[in-house]
Amino acid sequence: MKQNYIVYAGSYAAAEEAGIHGYRLIRGEGGEPRLTEVFAAAGVSNPSYLAVSSDGRFLYSVMEDMTYEGRSGGGVAAFRIHSDSLTLLNTRGTEGTLPCHLLPDEKRGFLYAANYMSGSVSMFRLNADGSIGELCDLKQHSGHGPNEERQEGPHVHYTGYSADEEGLWCVDLGIDRIKYYRIDEKNGKLEPDEKRDIVFPGGTGPRHFVLNGEKRELMYVVSELSSEVFVIQCSGGENRILQRVSTLPEQAENNTCAAIHLSGDRRFLCASNRGHDSIAVFAVDAGTGLLAFTGRTGTRGKTPRDFCLCGDVILSANQDSDTITMFRFDEENGKIDDMDEEIRCGSPVCLIGAAER
Incomplete structure (x- = not known):
């Protein structure tokens, strides 16, 4: 789909450095896409993961740190979005270390943050002006997995x-489990229901997931440690693994998976490989929701931590190359072609693209 997009990039950076970047993906002469920077914002440390409100007015970021204002734990931040800048509204401490993901719940007025190192989930209230209210719940996970280096505790x-x-659904790489919590809107709490937890084979290390666009009971989970995508049926109180497929070619080694996303029409699923430095593409069967491998393309950069699909364009955030590279995505067959275009960006680890209104 040939339209313009606003793209936000989060990165690792000190508070006084520009850690959040805003770009416009626009069509130049002949309809060729071009990525141009609109702003670079400082003010919070290590804004590695971002989320944008549904109305496009507010941006939220984690502060992926071990301490916040002298106490153990990282933080979360809220910004108001302007056409060419951001205004910091406020920050809050998560009371969990190294927060690496966050999810705004505008319907109920909450914000959830996943704390990687401590293995916990923070729940905040959201204020009407977009700022972050008080911490209203904190759920601490426990346990470990068989990988002594990466699964010594919950993550x-x-x-x-x-x-x-x-x-x-809260994905815990350290204990090979996706834990389920019911959202108690009235009391501002997360209520666990262990009967609905999803248990993975030991050492696979589930990381992120997306739900099937039509069959919402189907979940696609990328496993960081085993470099696979799992297709999970989670309905009727029973969770079953329907399929597991590798993101790598045979005999590939020294890889960890990172991001997983569906194309705009939900016909293709993509996952990134760090180490092999590629994006794998799978076709989603319209009837069963199962996956069929269609291709794999190098990202022309080291450690593709995240990527985003903007219609017929894929942008790859290459953390260890300090680049964002651009590729053409064929929306008919899922093929990815290198456009030999890149821009410099220090340690990009998150990309969010939104079609211009």
């Missing part, structure tokens, strides 16, 4: 809504 990496949006 929550992602939170996302259940199919009915009445609960949260």
